[in-house]
Every structure is written in structure tokens, then in C-alpha cells.
Amino acid sequence: MERDEVDFLLLSDNLPFSLAIAFVVLLGIVEGISMVLGVSLFGLLDDLSPIDLDADVDTGVTGITGVVGWLCLDRLPLLIWLVLMLTSFAIAGFSINYIALIVYSSLPVIISLPIALLFTALSCRFLGAKLASLLPKNESSAISVDELSGLVGVITVGCARRGFPSEAAVRDGFNQKHYVLVEPEFEAFEFPKGTQVVLLQRVGKVWSAAKIND
Structure with missing residues (x-):
């Protein structure tokens, strides 16, 4: 040089x-x-x-x-x-x-x-x-998106309302973290940041979810 x-x-x-x-x-x-x-x-x-x-x-x-x-x-x-x-x-x-x-x-x-x-x-x-x-894909610990059903997530951004989904972080069985969009199953509910929810059903890119009672 x-x-x-x-x-x-x-x-x-x-x-x-x-x-x-x-x-x-x-x-x-x-x-x-x-x-x-x-x-x-x-x-x-x-x-x-x-x-x-x-x-x-x-x-x-x-x-x-x-x-x-x-x-x-x-x-x-x-x-x-x-x-x-x-x-x-x-x-x-x-x-x-x-x-x-x-x-x-x-x-x-x-x-x-x-x-x-x-x-x-x-x-x-x-x-x-x-x-x-x-790059070749490593699928050894990969799961499909639909397999997240029934797993627990935490709202990370905003306040999720019916028709206005917010981001939630979910860990799968391989301890990998997934970021998904969730909204309450019913219009009467809303999930502020930090709320623990369980994923129920996915429609498109948005999951319906239910709050886990404290």
C-alpha cells in the first residue's frame, strides 16, 4: 500500500x-x-x-x-x-x-x-x-407461519384494535422470534403495548388474537 x-x-x-x-x-x-x-x-x-x-x-x-x-x-x-x-x-x-x-x-x-x-x-x-x-436456505428449524397458531405473543408497537392491527413478537418451539401483525378477535377489545395475547387464526398477513388473562 x-x-x-x-x-x-x-x-x-x-x-x-x-x-x-x-x-x-x-x-x-x-x-x-x-x-x-x-x-x-x-x-x-x-x-x-x-x-x-x-x-x-x-x-x-x-x-x-x-x-x-x-x-x-x-x-x-x-x-x-x-x-x-x-x-x-x-x-x-x-x-x-x-x-x-x-x-x-x-x-x-x-x-x-x-x-x-x-x-x-x-x-x-x-x-x-x-x-x-x-444463499441456500436452512430449513432445519424453520416452521410455517400457520404453525404459530396457539402460541403466545406480546404486543410491541402501538395499540391493536379490530381493523387496526399492531405488531407482536412471538417465540416458536425453536426459540426463534417472529414479528407478526395481530388484532383482537372481537371489536370490543383492544391490546395496548405489552399485552400478552394468544394467536388464533391468520387471515392474509393478520392474526386474530385473544388476550391472556392476568
């Missing part, structure tokens, strides 16, 4: 992006060591990840469901998603500052950081979706 390239990487304005690349390298080293020891960081992070999304993010879903789904965090193994996110962030930041340096001077972090984060989000959305379509 030439001196000018090293100086560019060590610019104070490039510190967040240099740290992102350093963390990617660290992840690679830790993964290599863990595989030698017989424990894959790739698999460990994937097992610890609580995210499994069942709502269709293209139907205006908000909250955790919408953000997680839009960023493809639910469709990629966590380690791959982290590498994609950090690498995209670093490349975007270095590119922004390199162009700015040619024109005039590198941008301060307060300006380059939001721009890099925007490009990172777009990369996770579109490159993440492409990667997800290429």
Missing part, C-alpha cells in the same frame, strides 16, 4: 470508516480461529439472532417489522449481514471523502457520516436482497 493511500485511510475524517473495515477484518480473524476450534462464529451469531420476520414489509408495515424487513436483516445470516453493512458503510465513506478530497477537501464526519449511512441502508436493502436470493 502506497504512502498516500495510508495517509488517506488515517485521516481523522475517515476514522469511522477505517474502524468499520478493521471490524470486518477482526470478524474474519475470529471466525477463522473459531472454526479451527470447531465452533463457527457464523453459526453462533445466527443461532443467537432473535429475528425471524413473517409480515410482508411491502404492505406498509411499520415498527421493528418494517425496518428489519426493509434492511433484509431477516433474510441473511447475521454475520453476513454485518459484513455487508460494515463494508458498505466503509466503501461509501471512503468514496465520499476521496471525491471530496479531489474537489477540495475531505468532508467532516458530521457531513460524511449521514451520507454514508444512507448509502449503507440502500446497500443492505438491494444487495442484501440479491445475496439472500443466492
Whole structure:
């Protein structure tokens, strides 16, 4: 690596992006060591990840469901998603500052950081979706959405009313967390955030649910 390239990487304005690349390298080293020891960081992070999304993010879903789904965090193994996110962030930041340096001077972090984060989000959305379509699916602990019937969930966002579903988090028998949309079975009821409910029947993307009595 030439001196000018090293100086560019060590610019104070490039510190967040240099740290992102350093963390990617660290992840690679830790993964290599863990595989030698017989424990894959790739698999460990994937097992610890609580995210499994069942709502269709293209139907205006908000909250955790919408953000997680839009960023493809639910469709990629966590380690791959982290590498994609950090690498995209670093490349975007270095590119922004390199162009700015040619024109005039590198941008301060307060300006380059939001721009890099925007490009990172777009990369996770579109490159993440492409990667997800290429990766083999692991169905060993997967269950169908309809198998969530009878399981207990907790309202995580808003207040669910009949015709106005809200998000709920549900854990299946494999301890995987699913985010689903629920509404009360009857119009007379409503479920504020934190209410424990049992899933009854799914119509489209929305589950009817009943409150669990305290």
C-alpha cells in the first residue's frame, strides 16, 4: 500500500470508516480461529439472532417489522449481514471523502457520516436482497407461519384494535422470534403495548388474537 493511500485511510475524517473495515477484518480473524476450534462464529451469531420476520414489509408495515424487513436483516445470516453493512458503510465513506478530497477537501464526519449511512441502508436493502436470493436456505428449524397458531405473543408497537392491527413478537418451539401483525378477535377489545395475547387464526398477513388473562 502506497504512502498516500495510508495517509488517506488515517485521516481523522475517515476514522469511522477505517474502524468499520478493521471490524470486518477482526470478524474474519475470529471466525477463522473459531472454526479451527470447531465452533463457527457464523453459526453462533445466527443461532443467537432473535429475528425471524413473517409480515410482508411491502404492505406498509411499520415498527421493528418494517425496518428489519426493509434492511433484509431477516433474510441473511447475521454475520453476513454485518459484513455487508460494515463494508458498505466503509466503501461509501471512503468514496465520499476521496471525491471530496479531489474537489477540495475531505468532508467532516458530521457531513460524511449521514451520507454514508444512507448509502449503507440502500446497500443492505438491494444487495442484501440479491445475496439472500443466492444463499441456500436452512430449513432445519424453520416452521410455517400457520404453525404459530396457539402460541403466545406480546404486543410491541402501538395499540391493536379490530381493523387496526399492531405488531407482536412471538417465540416458536425453536426459540426463534417472529414479528407478526395481530388484532383482537372481537371489536370490543383492544391490546395496548405489552399485552400478552394468544394467536388464533391468520387471515392474509393478520392474526386474530385473544388476550391472556392476568
